[in-house]
Amino acid sequence: MLSRCKTMPGDPSWPDAATWARFNESVDGRLIRTTPIASPCHGTNYDVIKCDVIKSQWHQPTFHEEYASSIMAPVFLNKSCDPFTAVDDQCHIGAYVQYSVDVATPDHVVKTLAFAKEHNIRFVVKNTGHDYMGKSTGAGGLAVWMHHLTEREWISQYNGSGTPYNGPAVKAHAGVTGDILEGDAESREQVVVAGQCPSVGFTGGYIQGGGHSVLSSLYGMAADQVLEFEVITTDGEFVRASASENVDLFWALRGGGGGTYGIVWSVTVKTYADMPVTTVRVLYQPSSSDISALNLHWQSIATYLTESSKYLSSGAYHVVYFDNDIFHVALLFPKKTPEEVAKLTQPWFNGLQALNISPAISEIVQYPTVRKATVLVYEVFGGDILTGTDLYGARILPQRLWETEQSRSALFNTLRGIVDDGGHVLDIAVNPSKEVSGNPNNAVLPAFRSMHSMCVVLWHWNDTASWEEQFSSTNTVTTLTSRLAKIAPETGAYLNEADAFNPNWKQDYYGENYDRLLRIKDRWDPDQLLYGTTAVGGDRWVTVEGGRLCPSMKAPTPWERLGLTFM
Ligand SMILES: Cc1cc2nc3c(=O)[nH]c(=O)nc-3n(C[C@H](O)[C@H](O)[C@H](O)COP(=O)(O)OP(=O)(O)OC[C@H]3O[C@@H](n4cnc5c(N)ncnc54)[C@H](O)[C@@H]3O)c2cc1C
The missing domain is CATH 3.30.465.10 (Uridine Diphospho-n-acetylenolpyruvylglucosamine Reductase; domain 3)
Known part of the structure; x- marks a missing residue:
């Protein structure tokens, strides 16, 4: 099925300018020859004003979305053209796609697929570029850019x-x-x-x-x-x-x-x-960094985690961010009145009072629509949802972890250990059970159906750190996240928001669905045009020198799959 490595620029088989020009005509002139988004920060393209804008906008998702080849997870760019490195540092295309078709009709996709197939070029589907797993880019790639199809x-x-x-x-x-x-x-x-x-x-x-x-x-x-x-x-x-x-x-x-x-x-x-939503927002910080204040802080986190497990059955959603410096939560209760929510959350507030915790913010507010209430979620992220600010690792935590004193204390100790070792925790609690979902038969990871929450381990990304330092933090995230796997071995993680370097990605991100999904992939994509690092079938490929994608002879390591050691 996979017989040869993908063609790269510079290969004799790479299409010449005239061939690209003919292809451009066939897609109504919508072919874009890409340049790295941070080009104005380097070499002869250097433009101080443009570069300052790029740096200031670097963590805004919408900035990257409007760019045909840009993606949001900086770890996949391997500093090939980084706005935060010196002006005379390298700036080359690296892992960005070489060309992108700004798709307006189905025929543009059909023509691009045919061209990629004919010339053995890596084919990429890019929409917004949000993917944490680097799946919407690829060295030497030709992308279909779906972003403008907003009908x-x-x-x-x-x-x-x-x-x-x-x-x-x-x-x-x-x-x-x-x-x-x-x-x-x-x-x-x-x-x-x-x-x-x-x-x-x-x-x-x-x-x-x-x-x-x-x-x-x-x-x-x-x-x-x-x-x-x-x-x-x-x-x-x-x-x-x-x-x-x-x-x-x-x-x-x-x-x-x-x-x-x-x-x-x-x-x-x-x-x-649409429906009204009552929200609760609470924010506090430990009174000092001494051990007794920290112990109290963690006691309060345990109080929250214990109490909040009771809210999910009333249709709630919560997102909480905590570490040794802060606790910040937004709870959303669709269809509930402020009175109902106040009653439901009273035991938690009583618990906080008993610990002498006085939140800087503690409010219950009703919004008339879901969209207006959702804005509260942004507050937990500091007012805006940014991108490229953290490396991500995550695990689905099952409801059973909340059922006994022993499992709860194993969970709290694990979370505190992760934070003590430099991580930060974002816990997103929802309960998309089979019952509320209408008993669907689909490929959603089964662990979602009995989840309490998706626990995300965040590791702050330092834009100006060396590549070695940035790269080694991926190992740290994998190690910290594996501690959650130890207490919840039966679950897995959400394939869209997880650790791209997890060596157990097939089991963790697809579970029992993997083999069936692979058969379906082989039926619908027999020539294996669609590839993603942690996508089904992703281990059939390995990235070699220069970012070239080649059939893998053996199961590649996560770093070989992603090619980060080469570019
Ligand atoms: C800041 C941020 C917030 C997030 N919030 C949430 C959230 O609230 N809930 C949640 O569930 N997830 C969330 N995510 C994760 C998000 O769902 C994934 O990153 C998702 O992959 C983004 O899809 P995209 O199409 O926008 O991005 P892209 O990076 O463009 O694409 C992602 C993947 O989908 C493929 N793809 C894109 N379009 C198509 C298409 N038309 N046909 C086939 N394949 C396609 C790409 O090839 C790639 O593999 C968030 C991510 C970020 C960075």
Whole structure:
């Protein structure tokens, strides 16, 4: 199936300028020859004003989204063109794609697939570039850039075949972001199960990877809401995948990961009536850094974790950030009144009072819509959801960890150990159980169905550190995250928000679904055009010198897969 390494620029088989020009004509002049986003920070391109803008915007997702080749996770760029290095430091394309087609029609995707296949060029699907696993880029690559496909169609009564559902729905094309969709929905007094970060692509990696939401304890994962997809196969066919057509593809695209089985042109999902949401926000810091103040701080975190486990069954969502310096939580209770929420949370507030904790912020506020309430989540991230500020490791924590004193104390000790060793914790609690999700049959990792929360280990990324230092922090994240795997070996992690260097990624990110997903991939992508480091089938490839992708003879290490030691 995989016989040869991908062609790279400089190879005799790399298309010449005239061939690229003909291809450009065939895609209506929409081919972009890329340059690294940070080029104005280096060499003869140096422009102090532009470079300062790049540095100041570097952690804003929307800055990268508008750029045909840029991605948001800096670890995959290997300092090939880094705005924070010296002006005379290297600036070359590195892991960015060489060319990108700004897609406007399905035919642009079909032509790009055919060109990549004919010339044996690495093919990439890029939407926003949010992917934490570096899957929306690739050295020597030719990308389809789906970002400008923002069409939406609101359907008052869906009547597709193969499903009894005939309520309201929306069809979102490949470039629609959560923000666009949620804005539309709010103006129609409706709501969609979408991500908390407004700039994440809805139809791309988010929904295909499962997609959690502030509404997940009420309605399940985003993938559970899908009624149908329109897909361009790697053979260039335009097909529908639904409960009655191409059912294997339909199953895989709902949770089995983006950029793996086909190029999604649109997704149609259920929508719901909008609702008021009561929120709770609490922020406090330990009174000092001495050990007794820290012990108290951790006692208060334990109080929160114990009490908050009772909120999920009432449809709640919470996100909490803590370390040795701060505790900051946002709880969202859709459909609940402030009185109900005050009653529910009173035991926790009593616990804080008993510990003499006086929060700097402690408020219960009701918002009229889900979108307005979601803004509270940004506060936990410091007012804005940024990107490229931390390395990520994560584990799904099962509800059973909350059931006994012994398991709770193992959990608290593990979390404190992670923080004491320099990590920071972000815990996102939702409960997309089979019951609330309507018992869906899809490829969402089964561990989501009995989860308490997704516990994220954050390691602050230092923009100006040396590559050696940055690279070694990936090992630290893997080690710290593996401690969570020890207390929750049966779960796994969300394939979209996890440690890209986890050596157990196949089991952890796909679980029992992996073999079935691989068979579906082989059926729909027989020539293996779609590749992602931690995507199904990703271990069939290895990155060698210069970033070239080659068939792997043996299971590659995470670093070989990503090619970080070479570029
Ligand atoms: C700041 C931030 C906040 C986040 N918040 C949330 C959240 O609230 N909830 C949540 O569940 N996740 C969240 N995520 C994770 C997010 O869901 C993933 O990063 C997701 O992969 C982003 O998808 P994208 O299409 O926007 O990004 P991209 O990086 O462009 O694409 C991601 C993957 O999907 C593939 N892909 C993109 N478009 C298509 C397509 N049309 N057809 C086939 N494959 C495609 C790409 O090849 C790649 O493999 C967040 C990530 C970040 C960085």
